[in-house]
Amino acid sequence: MTASRGIAVLGATGSIGRSTLDVIARHPERYRVEALSAHSRPGELAELCAAHGARLAVISDSGQAQTLRDALQSLNCPAEVAAGPEALLDLVAMETVDTVMAAIVGAAGLGPTLRAAELGKRVLLANKEAMVIAGPLFHRVVAQSGAEIIPVDSEHNALFQALPADFARRGLAASGVRRLILTASGGPFLDTDADALAGVTPEQACNHPNWDMGKKISVDSATLMNKGLEVIEARWLFDAAPDMIDVVIHPQSIVHSMVSYADGSVLAQMGLPDMRTPIAHALAWPERIDSGVASLDLPTIGTLDFHPPDLNRFPCLALAFDAMRAGGSAAATLNAANEIAVQAFLDGHIPFMAIPGLVEDTLEAAAWNHATSLEEIMRADAEARTRARAAVQGKDKVNV
Numbered sequence: 001m002t003a004s005r006g007i008a009v010l011g012a013t014g015s016i017g018r019s020t021l022d023v024i025a026r027h028p029e030r031y032r033v034e035a036l037s038a039h040s041r042p043g044e045l046a047e048l049c050a051a052h053g054a055r056l057a058v059i060s061d062s063g064q065a066q067t068l069r070d071a072l073q074s075l076n077c078p079a080e081v082a083a084g085p086e087a088l089l090d091l092v093a094m095e096t097v098d099t100v101m102a103a104i105v106g107a108a109g110l111g112p113t114l115r116a117a118e119l120g121k122r123v124l125l126a127n128k129e130a131m132v133i134a135g136p137l138f139h140r141v142v143a144q145s146g147a148e149i150i151p152v153d154s155e156h157n158a159l160f161q162a163l164p165a166d167f168a169r170r171g172l173a174a175s176g177v178r179r180l181i182l183t184a185s186g187g188p189f190l191d192t193d194a195d196a197l198a199g200v201t202p203e204q205a206c207n208h209p210n211w212d213m214g215k216k217i218s219v220d221s222a223t224l225m226n227k228g229l230e231v232i233e234a235r236w237l238f239d240a241a242p243d244m245i246d247v248v249i250h251p252q253s254i255v256h257s258m259v260s261y262a263d264g265s266v267l268a269q270m271g272l273p274d275m276r277t278p279i280a281h282a283l284a285w286p287e288r289i290d291s292g293v294a295s296l297d298l299p300t301i302g303t304l305d306f307h308p309p310d311l312n313r314f315p316c317l318a319l320a321f322d323a324m325r326a327g328g329s330a331a332a333t334l335n336a337a338n339e340i341a342v343q344a345f346l347d348g349h350i351p352f353m354a355i356p357g358l359v360e361d362t363l364e365a366a367a368w369n370h371a372t373s374l375e376e377i378m379r380a381d382a383e384a385r386t387r388a389r390a391a392v393q394g395k396d397k398v399n400v
């Protein structure tokens with residue numbers, strides 16, 4: 001066994017953050033929790049710091065710093081406090097941190113995740129949006145720093161497990177890989193007809209049949225934008241040509257993804273739908289540790305179904321494929337417009353089926369470019385947010 005690893009969890013109060021701390025707590029001899037971050041929930045962050053012995057607590061919304069200090073004091077927790085988005089960059093740079101769980105939701109996670117990669121840390125990547133908007137940048141940074149990026153998203157972790165160990169050095173084609181097949185549960189509206197989709201509520205959209213997740217990714221799963229973002233994430237994580245990636249609907253969420261090889265073999269990774277499995281795999285890789293997840297009992301599951309996605313009812317998936325093929329800043333624009341649209345839906349400002357339209361309109365209006373630097377990517381992100389917000393305000397006025 002390797003020496004104890006110092007872990008920082010970005011987004012500790014979220015669904016992935018808490019599952020990560022659950023796995024870590026099962027292996028105190030292997031992992032030390034060095035630092036935890038949150039954004040809007042200082043009280044919960046303080047409780048997690050006290051429970052897991054973190055030395056540093058970072059709250060990225062600086063307006064919450066005093067509440068965090070007070071909460072830590074009331075728990076007699078000696079963790080130091082830092083605040084603001086830039087404090088996340090210092091958190092990942094701590095000398096005692098060698099592994100960073102990147103579990104902030106959305107583009108807000110890009111800065112600290114990229115910084116951790118620049119510093120050559122092991123990055124456990126849940127924050128798919130960071131890879132979607134800045135994939136080529138991660139490639140350059142990892143080549144220079146030697147950082148390890150281990151995918152946590154269940155589909156990408158499954159692909160990582162089904163690929164040969166040296167695929168990154170040899171490339172997919174030379175490794176005999178024909179296709180990467182991402183599975184999708186289809187979300188809560190898999191069988192909902194197009195007319196009924198118009199009136200679905202945020203509560204219904206967040207009620208995923210198989211997975212217990214944060215609100216943003218739950219809505220993304222309901223529109224299939226989550227699968228679209230994952231297609232782009234796979235393109236960059238595995239350096240896959242866009243036409244190598246397929247999506248198949250698999251409602252049981254037991255097969256987490258598959259790799260199809262030149263000799264006709266298809267290797268699948270299976271397990272119960274519980275994120276502690278990929279989290280434990282990423283934490284311990286190349287070893288295996290207990291995650292707290294029960295073993296899969298296939299006779300109890302009985303049947304595994306697979307069918308193609310319906311791009312007419314779920315146009316977000318097609319938009320993501322288009323953005324991936326366009327390249328440059330298109331994925332950053334897609335992601336930013338989607339973040340604004342999803343929040344507007346959750347806040348009750350736009351209906352569910354306005355999400356794809358808003359993303360498509362923003363993509364069409366955007367000044368596409370070959371963005372290669374962080375500055376260019378963030379400019380495309382900011383422009384898309386401004387356009388999408390204006391579109392939401394326009395729709396809101398119409399709704400009033």
Ligand SMILES: NC(=O)c1ccc[n+]([C@@H]2O[C@H](COP(=O)([O-])OP(=O)(O)OC[C@H]3O[C@@H](n4cnc5c(N)ncnc54)[C@H](OP(=O)(O)O)[C@@H]3O)[C@@H](O)[C@H]2O)c1
Nearest residue numbers: 011013014015016038039040041104105108126127213214
């Ligand atoms: N949940 C899953 O099963 C799952 C599976 C695969 C991939 N992922 C990916 O993992 C990431 C996290 O998902 P999640 O479901 O865990 O989300 P979540 O439950 O909503 O948690 C998000 C975390 O990010 C923090 N955060 C929110 N806005 C922030 C900001 N502007 N700056 C800094 N931190 C911020 C939150 O802090 P507060 O709570 O204090 O606001 C919280 O700790 C997403 O990229 C998602 O796509 C999730």
